[in-house]
Amino acid sequence: MTTENPAGDTGIERFEIRVKGHLEPRWAAWFDGLSLSTHDDGTTVIAGPVVDQAALHGLLQKLRDLGIPLVSLTQIPPDTTASQQEN
Amino acid sequence: MxxxxxxxxxxxxxxxxxxxxxxxxxxxxxxxxxxxxxxxxxxxxxxxxxxxxxxxxxxxxxxxxxxxxxxxxxxxxxxxxxxxxxxxxxxxxxxxxxxxxxxxxxxxxxxxxxxxxxxxxxxxxxxxxxxxxxxxxxxxxxxxxxxxxxxxxxxxxxxxxxxxxxxxxxxxxxxxxxxxxxxxxxxxxxxxxRFTPDEAATYLNDTMGLALTGDDVDALEARTEGWIAALQLAALSMQGRDDVTDFIAGFAGDDRFIVDYLADEVLQRQSDEVRAFLLQTSILSRLTASLCTAVTGQGEAKAMLDLLDRANLFLVPLDDRRVWYRYHHLFADVLRARLLDEEPDLLHDLHRRACDWYAAHDDRPEAIRHAMAAEDFPRAAELIELAAPMLRRTRQEATLRRWLEALPGEVFETRPVLAMGLVGAHMATGSIVGVETLLDDVERWFRPVPAGDTSGPALQMVVADHDEFLRLPAQAAVQRAGLALMAGDTAGTIAHANRALDLLVADDGLIRGAAAALIGLADWRLGELEAARSRYADAVATFVRAGFFADSLGCSIALVDIQLALGQLTDAMRTFEAGLALAVEHGPLRGTADMHVGVAELLRERNQLDAALDHLHAGEQLGEHAGLPQNAYRWRVAAARIKQAQGDFAGALELLDQAERVYNTDFSPDVRPIGATRARVQLAQGDVASAVAWVRDRGLAADDDLSYVREYEHITLARTLLAQHTTGRVSQPSADLLGLLDRLLDAAEDGQRAGSATEILILQALAHQARTDTRTALATLEQALERAQAENYVRVFLDEGAPMVALLRAAANQGVAVHHARRLLAEVDDAPSAPSRQAVVDELSSRELEVLRLLRSDLSGPDIARELLVSLNTVRTHTKSIYSKLGVNNRREAVSRSAQLGL
The missing domain is CATH 3.40.50 (Rossmann fold)
Structure with missing residues (x-):
C-alpha cells in the first residue's frame, strides 16, 4: 500500500480485471466508472481504483452475474496504467 | 398487496x-x-x-x-x-x-x-x-x-x-x-x-422454428459454447430474418461479449416504446401492470407485459394468473447497465416512482429499497421509522440494522425515533460505540430551551411514528441505565432506571419491566436482596401482563436465585411453576429449559432426586437452545449436584468441569462460583487437599471482610477448615473457623438471607460436634432444624453425610426439633439416594479397598499399619475417608455396610 500520493486517495488500491470478450465502453458506469479497454486477444481489461476488498468482491460478483468468463485479477501499482499503455 | x-x-x-x-x-x-x-x-x-x-x-x-x-x-x-x-x-x-x-x-x-x-x-x-x-x-x-x-x-x-x-x-x-x-x-x-450440439439443433430448429443448416447450428454452438441464454438471444435475433447465415457469420467472427452483441441485436429490433419500457422497468425486481404504469408513465402496461411474455423477451411469470413477472436475472442486468449508461438522470426518478407505488401498496421493505436506490434518504428514513415496529415484531432486526446503518449520519440528528432505533440495534449487538452521542441527539429534543435563548434549535425535528416518540424519554433513560450497568456503575443504573419509571408513558410494560429488572439487578449486586426480590417480582408480573413472556422467564431465574438466598423455597417453586405454565400456554418460549432446570434444583433440595432428574431430562429434551444464555452452565451444575446427592462424586466433578467451559452469567452477579461448588464436592469426596488448594488460589482467609457476593465462597472456606479438622490434619477446629462462622451468620441474618443462615448453622453444629461439644452442637442444630422445617430443606442436611446423620439421631433421641429431625432420618433410612455399590466402589481408592478388607478382619489398627507398611496415622486417614464414603461412623458399621453392599 502507498504511504501517500498527490491524488489524495491514500490507501485505495488499484486493480486490473481481465475478462474474456470485448465489453463496450457503455459498461463503464455499470462497473462503477472504472476504465474499460479491449485487447486484440479478445479480452477486455477493467481497471482502476477500488475502495476496498468488499468493493472488489462486488465487482467480481457483477461479472459473475453477467456470465462473463474471468481470466485474471491483478493488483497494480498506484501510478501505472499498464493496460492502456499496452494497447 | x-x-x-x-x-x-x-x-x-x-x-x-x-x-x-x-x-x-x-x-x-x-x-x-x-x-x-x-x-x-x-x-x-x-x-x-x-x-x-x-x-x-x-x-x-x-x-x-x-x-x-x-x-x-x-x-x-x-x-x-x-x-x-x-x-x-x-x-x-x-x-x-x-x-x-x-x-x-x-x-x-x-x-x-x-x-x-x-x-x-x-x-x-x-x-x-x-x-x-x-x-x-x-x-x-x-x-x-x-x-x-x-x-x-x-x-x-x-x-x-x-x-x-x-x-x-x-x-x-x-x-x-x-x-x-x-x-x-x-x-x-x-x-x-451447456446445450450439446444436438440439443442446440433441437432448440433452434424444432422449438424456435429457425430451419438452420447443420453448419449454422455448429457455428452458433461453437461461438456460444452451448451457453443457453446466448442461444436464446441468438434465436430471438434471427426470428423473421432472411439473412440468417450472414448474421451467424457476423456473430461468429466478432469478439464482443456475446450477451452484449446479441442484446444489441434484440433491442434494435424492438420499437422505441418497447425498448423504453424494458430499460425503465429493469429497476424492478418484480413486475406487475400497475407498478409498471407508475414507473414508466406508459398507460398500457398490461398489454406490454403480455406482448413481452408472448415474444419470449425474458419475462418469467411468477404466478399462474400472469399477474406478477420478473425479468430473467441476466437480461435484467444487461438492461440496467444500459439504463445507467443511456439515461443516468432518469434513474433516481424511476426509483422514486417505484418507491411511491410500493409505499401506497403497503410493501414498505420494497419501498425502502427503492428510496435508498433513489438516494432519497429523508423518504427512506420516514419509511424505516414507520416500518420499524413491524420489523421488530417479526424479528427482522438484521434488516432494520442494515437500513439504519445505510442512512447518512445527519438523518439521526433530526429524527429522534430513528436515532433510538439505532441505539437499540447497537445495544442488541453489544456494541456501545456512538450510543451516548445518539442518546444525546434524542434527549436534546426534550430539553427545555433556556429562557432568553431565542435562537432555538437550528434543526427541525422530524417524527413519523408519534406513539413511539412519546416513549422516547423513558426509553432513553432505560438505555442509559443499561449502559451504566455494562460500565459497572450500580448507582448510575438505579438512578437512570428510576428516571425511566418517572418518565413512563402509562402501561408501557416493556420499559417498566426493563427498568424494574435493571434496578433489581443493581440491588442484587449490592446484596439488597429483599429490594431486589420485590423489583424482580414486579418485572416478572409486568412482562407477563404486557405479553413479553420470554423476558418474564429471564427475570424469573434471577428472582429464584434471590428467593433461594432468602430461604423462600416454596415461593421459588411457585415462580418456576408459573414460568412453566406460561411456556405451556404461550410456548415454546426461550427460557422454558431454564424453568425445568430450576425446578430440578429445588426438587433436589427436597431430596426428590428422581423427579429432579425428570425435569433435568425435560430441559435437555427441549434442547439447550430453548434456554437462556445461562442455561448451558446451570443445567450442568444442577446435574452435578444431583450426582453429588447420589454419591457419584466423579460424575459431579466431570459435569462441573463442563459447566465451567460454558459459563455465562449474562450480567447476573456470580454468587455461586463453580470453583466453590467443585471444592464442596471434593470435600464430600474426602479430597481435602484439592479444596485447600482452591482456598489458596482464591486468596480466601477466615478474617476476610465479608460480603454477600463472596458469601458462598466463604461458607466453602468454612467447610474446608472444618474438613481439615475432621480428617485429622488439624487437631481442634480453630478459633478461626468458629469466628468465621459467627461472622457469616451475623452477616446472613443482617441481610435476611435465611437460606444461607440455615447452612451456616449446620456447619456450626458440626464444628461444635467435632470439638465433642455435643450439647452446643445440638442446640445449634435445633435452630437449623426449626428454620428448615417450614420450607422442608433436606439435602442441605443430608449432604453433610455421616456426622450429620449421627447428630440427627442424637437430636431425635433427645427430643430436639424431633419432627424435622425424624423426617430427615426417614429420608436416610429408605435412602433411594444412598450410595450404590458401584458408586462406592468407584469412590474407594484401591488402597482404601485394601484397608476396608483388613477392617473386616480381627486385626487392630497398628496391625493393619504394619501389614500395609504405613504409619498408624495413614491408616486412620484412610479409615476416616472410608467411613465418610460409606456414610458410617465406626468400624462395626463400616463392616456391616460393606457386607450389605457386597464389597
Missing part, C-alpha cells in the same frame, strides 16, 4: 414459494433428468453454473415430474435476514409437509436464538415420514455468514428422508468436500448444463 398473505406475523410473498411457470420454448433434456433421479436423491443436490445456463428451468421441469413432496423457495437479497430466511424456508417446507415447522416458527416468534430455531426444525424434520425435497433457487444471493453456518449445520444433520436441492451461480460455502466423500452430493455443473 395481492400476492402477499400474512403468515407467521409477516407477509410472505407467495410467488417466492411457487415453482416458476414453464416458459415458452423449453426443450426436454432427458440426459439431465436421468441424473436427477427423484427416487434416489442424496442429501444435497447442487446445480452450480453461471447465469443463463438453464438452472431454474431444469429444476422447475424436474419438480413438475412425478416424485416426492417438494417445497420451492426462490431466494432474494432480502432473505439475508435470518428471521426472513427461516420463515420462508419453513413456509416452503410446509407447502410440501403441512404439519412440519410449527415449533420452529413459534420459537422464531419467541425471540429464541436462530440456532435453536434450526435445531427445532431439524427435530421436526426427523419425524417426517417419507421423502421430502426442498429446492432453494438463486442461493448465490445469500451472503450472510450466519446463514451459511446454519445451513452447513442443517446439511450435516439432515435426516435421510429430507433432500436439499440448491441452484446457485457460485458454489455455496457448505461442507461440499465431506458430502462428496460420503456420496451425499450430486452435482450438475456448467459442463453438464
Amino acid at each position: 395481492s400476492a402477499a398473505e400474512p403468515v407467521a406475523d409477516g407477509p410472505l410473498l407467495q410467488t417466492k414459494l411457487h415453482v416458476p411457470r414453464r416458459r415458452r420454448g423449453v426443450i426436454a433434456r432427458p440426459r439431465l433428468g436421468a441424473r436427477l433421479r427423484r427416487d434416489d436423491l442424496p442429501a444435497l443436490t447442487l446445480i452450480s453454473a453461471p447465469a443463463g445456463f438453464g438452472k431454474t428451468t431444469l429444476l422447475a421441469e424436474w419438480v413438475a415430474g412425478e416424485g416426492p413432496a417438494t417445497g420451492w423457495l426462490s431466494l432474494d437479497a432480502r432473505d439475508n435476514d435470518p428471521a426472513v430466511f427461516w420463515t420462508y424456508v419453513v413456509a416452503a417446507l410446509r407447502a410440501a409437509v403441512p404439519e412440519v415447522g410449527g415449533s420452529a416458527l413459534a420459537l422464531l416468534r419467541s425471540h429464541a436464538p436462530m440456532d435453536a430455531v434450526v435445531a427445532t426444525l431439524l427435530n421436526e424434520l426427523n419425524d417426517v415420514a417419507g421423502d421430502v425435497v426442498l429446492v432453494l433457487d438463486d442461493y448465490h444471493l445469500i451472503e450472510a455468514q450466519e446463514l451459511h453456518e446454519a445451513m452447513a449445520f442443517l446439511v450435516e444433520q439432515l435426516p435421510p428422508q429430507i433432500h436439499l436441492v440448491i441452484g446457485s451461480r457460485a458454489d455455496p460455502p457448505l461442507p461440499l468436500g465431506g458430502l462428496r466423500g460420503r456420496g451425499d452430493l450430486l452435482e450438475i455443473r456448467a459442463a453438464d448444463l
